[in-house]
Amino acid sequence: MKSKKIAVILPAYNEEITIRETILAFYKELPQAEFWIVDNNSSDRTNSIATETLKKNKIKGKVLSESRQGKANAVRKAFFHADADIYVMTDADTTYPAEEVHKLIGALETEELDMVVGDRLSQGIYHKENKRRFHSLGNNLVIAIINLLFGAKLKDAMSGYRVFSRKFIKNYPVLSSGFELEIEMTLHSLDKRFAIREIPISYKDRPAGSVSKLNTISDGYRVVNHILWIFKDYKPMHFFGFLSVLSLLAAVAAGAPAIVDFLRYRYVYHVPLAVLATGLMVVAVLNFSIGLILHTVSKIQRFNFELQLLKFDKS
Known part of the structure; x- marks a missing residue:
């Protein structure tokens, strides 16, 4: 592990309440990693807080700016700049436990996988913590469609907590622009026969004052629409x-x-x-x-x- 170059990717849009805690939590677990925080056109102090946190704690990394709105645009920019053996992608809202990153990285290394996904759903914690109505229904619909199309047995195709091999990142073109990114990653790995595994993790909802950027109705429509287009492209x-x-x-x-x-x-x-x-x-x-x-x-x-x-x- 110490000989491996690790990049931590943190796309962030208006996360001034949680960005510092997220960076420090992952720095505690991966002090040798290089951090790439991408400010996705935030209107709050996300950029300045992230920059201050890196500088104050002497953390190796950089804060990038991406004016094109959308998580996929932010991650695409980080993938372009970061150069590592192992890539860790997570949200900047403290919902994913930093201490469990070792399980994901360990599986990637020992089993020679290309992508390891933090599965929020298997333990049932996500359904208790998540406060957004119908959000679980949307997740289940997407997972059911993907499993049907590819004959897979995935449980959490939309998790934002993932670890990738260098081979996957350097052979994965980010074509989406928004939060459909995780679906695209999953489908790309299934279609191109990359080795993928899900590992159950814990999950907690956003802290008070931190607001989700997702809209159940409009985003649900975009997800289903995206699935249909990918159905056409892949099958x-x-x-x-x-x-x-x-x-x-x-x-x-x-x-x-x-x-x-x-x-x-x-x-x-x-x-x-x-x-x-x-x-x-x-x-x-x-x-x-x-x-x-x-x-x-x-x-x-x-x-x-x-x-x-x-x-x-x-x-």
Whole structure:
């Protein structure tokens, strides 16, 4: 562990109440680590408090500024600047226990994993501590969809407490901009066959005066929308195949009266339905063809990614 370079990534947006405590807690556990705090366009004293904390306690690290709003934008900037063997990402709101970072890092090293996720949900503490209505429902929906798509058995796909290998970070393009980051990380690791493991951790809600930046309704819509788009990108045959089946069923339902007319009278009286059925059948064929083509493209992309990993220099 002492020979490994560790980077602690702390994206922060208006966290003046908790940023100092978070930095010191992780510094206590990882005094050799380099800290990268990213002020994500905060309007409070987050930046100055973080800078003062690093300087006063002689902590190795830097406070970066990212004006583009969104957690993913902040983390992307930190990943670009930080250079380490092990990367620790956590929220700057004291909700994740710093003392449990050793479990995550230990698993990453001993089991040669690429990503270790702090699982908040298995022990049931998150549901007791979290005060946001319907938030747990949204988590469960996302996890269920991911497990269905990839045949996985994940329990907490949206945890913000993660430890990464250098190989994962240097082969992971951050494409999202907001809090969908954790979903994107999880899906990237599953699709590209990175070694991932979840380890149960404790969790506590934000302290008094610290306000969550999440909105259950709007953010829930964004998560589901993001999942659907990733469904299309990662599993195109499933996505367009499903649309093809829907169009096919609709075509059969619309064309049934026209078929009955022809069988009975050798004449089609429901001409509009016959035209509609023909159009829907064309749409079904097109969706199936698109899905097949994109499935092939996706397979080629995964092949090229595997070649890229073989050329990756771990040093």
